[in-house]
Amino acid sequence: MSELYQALAQGLLIGSTYGLLALGMGLVYGVSGVVNFSHGDFISLGMFMCLALYSAFSLDPYVSVLITVPAMTAIGAVVYIFLIRPMVGHQFLMVVQLTLGLSLVLQNGILMIFGGQPARTPSVVESKLLILGDVVLQVPHVIAFGVSFVLAGGLYIMLRSTDFGRSIRAVHQNAHAAALMGINVGRVQVLTFALGIGILALAAALLLPGTPIQPTQGLRYTVITLLVVVLGGMTNFVGIMLGGLIIGIAEAFGTIYLAGVLGLLMPYIIFVAIMLFRPQGLTWKSRQ
Amino acid sequence: MREEFYKTLSSPLWWGVLVVAALLPLVLSSYYLHILTLSLVYVALASSWNIVGGMAGQISLAHSLFIGIGAMLSSALLLKFGVNMWLGMLISAALSGLLGAVIAWIDFRFQLGHLSFVLITLAFAEMGAIVVEGWDFLGGASGLLLPRDTGNFWLFQFGGGPGAFWVMLTLAAACVLVNIAILNAPLGYYLRTIRDNEKAAQAIGVDILKYKIMAMVISAVLASVVGTAYVRYLTFADPYLLISPVITIEIVLFATVGGLGRAYGPALGALLLVPLGEILRGKLGSTLPGLHYFIYGIVVIAVILVTPRGLLSLFERVWWSWRRPAPHQ
Numbered sequence: 001m002s003e004l005y006q007a008l009a010q011g012l013l014i015g016s017t018y019g020l021l022a023l024g025m026g027l028v029y030g031v032s033g034v035v036n037f038s039h040g041d042f043i044s045l046g047m048f049m050c051l052a053l054y055s056a057f058s059l060d061p062y063v064s065v066l067i068t069v070p071a072m073t074a075i076g077a078v079v080y081i082f083l084i085r086p087m088v089g090h091q092f093l094m095v096v097q098l099t100l101g102l103s104l105v106l107q108n109g110i111l112m113i114f115g116g117q118p119a120r121t122p123s124v125v126e127s128k129l130l131i132l133g134d135v136v137l138q139v140p141h142v143i144a145f146g147v148s149f150v151l152a153g154g155l156y157i158m159l160r161s162t163d164f165g166r167s168i169r170a171v172h173q174n175a176h177a178a179a180l181m182g183i184n185v186g187r188v189q190v191l192t193f194a195l196g197i198g199i200l201a202l203a204a205a206l207l208l209p210g211t212p213i214q215p216t217q218g219l220r221y222t223v224i225t226l227l228v229v230v231l232g233g234m235t236n237f238v239g240i241m242l243g244g245l246i247i248g249i250a251e252a253f254g255t256i257y258l259a260g261v262l263g264l265l266m267p268y269i270i271f272v273a274i275m276l277f278r279p280q281g282l283t284w285k286s287r288q
Numbered sequence: 289m290r291e292e293f294y295k296t297l298s299s300p301l302w303w304g305v306l307v308v309a310a311l312l313p314l315v316l317s318s319y320y321l322h323i324l325t326l327s328l329v330y331v332a333l334a335s336s337w338n339i340v341g342g343m344a345g346q347i348s349l350a351h352s353l354f355i356g357i358g359a360m361l362s363s364a365l366l367l368k369f370g371v372n373m374w375l376g377m378l379i380s381a382a383l384s385g386l387l388g389a390v391i392a393w394i395d396f397r398f399q400l401g402h403l404s405f406v407l408i409t410l411a412f413a414e415m416g417a418i419v420v421e422g423w424d425f426l427g428g429a430s431g432l433l434l435p436r437d438t439g440n441f442w443l444f445q446f447g448g449g450p451g452a453f454w455v456m457l458t459l460a461a462a463c464v465l466v467n468i469a470i471l472n473a474p475l476g477y478y479l480r481t482i483r484d485n486e487k488a489a490q491a492i493g494v495d496i497l498k499y500k501i502m503a504m505v506i507s508a509v510l511a512s513v514v515g516t517a518y519v520r521y522l523t524f525a526d527p528y529l530l531i532s533p534v535i536t537i538e539i540v541l542f543a544t545v546g547g548l549g550r551a552y553g554p555a556l557g558a559l560l561l562v563p564l565g566e567i568l569r570g571k572l573g574s575t576l577p578g579l580h581y582f583i584y585g586i587v588v589i590a591v592i593l594v595t596p597r598g599l600l601s602l603f604e605r606v607w608w609s610w611r612r613p614a615p616h617q
Contacts, residue, residue: 035403035406037406083589083593086593087592087593087596090596091345091596092403093345093347093406094544094592094596096347096406097347097540097541097544097588097592098588098589098592098593100537100540100541100588101541101584101585101586101587101588101589101592102585102589103537103585104534104537104541104581104582104584104585104588105582105585105586105589106585107578107581108578108579108581108582108585109578109582111577111578112576112577112578112579112582115577116577116578215578216534219414219533219534220414222410223410223411223414226407226410226411227407227411230404230407260422261418261419261422261423264418264422265415265418265419268411268414268415268418271411272394272408272411275394275397275408276394276397
């Protein structure tokens with residue numbers, strides 16, 4: 001029984017971060033219809049920025065976010081303005097290929113700078129444990145859980161009740177009508193993309209303590225994020241967080257209960273199974 | 289409808305280029321022959337991918353799975369059960385085709401249009417990589433080492449060097465020919481209709497599922513066969529090369545750089561980029577690992593921004609404006 005609680009707790013904790021990773025992608029997809037296949041490599045970039053800051057100034061990843069979040073937000077804005085915006089109006093699939101190219105550039109740029117050896121970035125809380133009855137939790141995971149939900153809540157409130165949030169939702173529902181209402185659609189798209197990448201910098205710092213990182217990991221994060229976004233019905237906020245929890249729990253159950261390959265496959269199997277029966281994802285309304 | 293295909297088959301230029309290419313091993317050093325052989329592997333792979341990705345507009349990221357099955361399964365069958373590699377090639381190709389059909393069918397149930405295909409194929413590619421790296425039968429993370437190539441044709445051995453080059457040349461030419469054949473057959477027209485407007489295609493009675501599955505199966509079988517030949521040439525079945533989604537991304541980028549949906553586009557992209565990448569890797573690989581991938585990425589981004597239809601159409605535009613100056617001048 002304690003094993004079950006352990007798996008559940010672990011899955012919830014890691015799943016919340018997956019949800020956070022996916023929120024950025026869902027937000028961008030909703031506003032500009034772009035699916036960013038270099039998403040995971042931006043997570044890598046955020047992690048390696050933390051590593052660089054640690055090596056240079058021995059900054060803790062949780063402190064580094066003060067630098068990496070603004071830096072990544074700026075990078076996101078530049079990428080959108082110079083690479084993705086020129087593609088608007090072309091076939092949707094060209095953007096996919098462009099971001100695949102960007103993924104190679106990022107991944108191998110990191111490889112050339114940092115080398116291919118797995119690296120760790122120490123943090124003060126790295127090896128601390130939190131013990132609740134039978135369940136042992138790693139403190140970095142607990143922090144990640146808390147921050148993810150606070151951030152998701154903050155984003156939700158921002159979308160619901162600030163002018164910027166309303167303009168995002170307006171562009172998502174009907175970009176043309178939003179433009180007629182005086183919303184600068186181009187500006188909203190740039191800011192959303194930048195925000196999406198900025199969130200990744202934060203998520204990267206949350207995932208970092210205790211995790212060895214290497215330049216080639218990006219694609220795996222992209223895949224996990226995509227699974228979560230699709231499960232969540234692409235743009236549904238609650239659905240995406242729920243999707244993150246499901247994938248996280250599937251992963252935790254897979255690694256604890258099933259040996260070897262089958263355990264690692266668990267998130268994918270769950271994903272394919274859910275999508276076969278609910279092709280529209282976990283949203284309640286069916287897609288039109 | 290098929291005239292174009294027969295015209296190519298009877299074209300002296302086509303056969304002339306092939307014969308000249310086939311004579312290259314006599315003059316090239318082994319280093320350049322190796323680069324050219326690799327380029328032909330990617331010509332074949334990019335051309336086979338083009339059937340699904342270019343013509344039907346379905347960006348498949350699952351091709352690492354088919355290449356990987358062709359390479360790892362045929363090697364494992366040979367090493368663990370002593371199955372002749374020709375038979376292994378057929379078994380792998382059949383399995384790849386079946387898997388391709390299943391993936392196309394699962395995708396059809398999704399309701400996200402072109403996007404879902406990218407997602408589900410990427411998920412399958414990751415699953416494939418996890419299975420191969422975790423299952424010792426297929427070599428696990430350390431890979432499989434094939435017996436030395438003695439040049440015995442009946443054992444799927446071509447003697448390395450020139451022999452492997454000729455095999456790859458045959459495969460590359462075959463894949464390009466299949467492209468030309470499909471482009472000029474009804475299947476090619478259906479696929480392009482599906483790419484350009486799926487709803488309209490359905491409305492005029494095109495059986496979308498059937499043609500998507502057909503495209504995927506043909507493409508998967510070709511990729512799998514090339515995978516088997518490639519692993520025989522490499523002698524070492526390296527899972528991090530052959531079943532990693534990166535190999536698919538490379539193929540997609542070559543095809544995009546050359547020109548999607550065209551018969552010679554993917555071949556052009558591979559013939560330009562693979563030698564560039566290999567020479568860069570030979571010169572700078574030890575000091576700057578990953579530089580060639582970095583350059584591929586830059587090139588594809590530049591090509592997409594400058595000429596989204598690929599280099600082939602750029603060359604054609606330049607050629608025609610040179611041949612026929614614009615009338616209003």
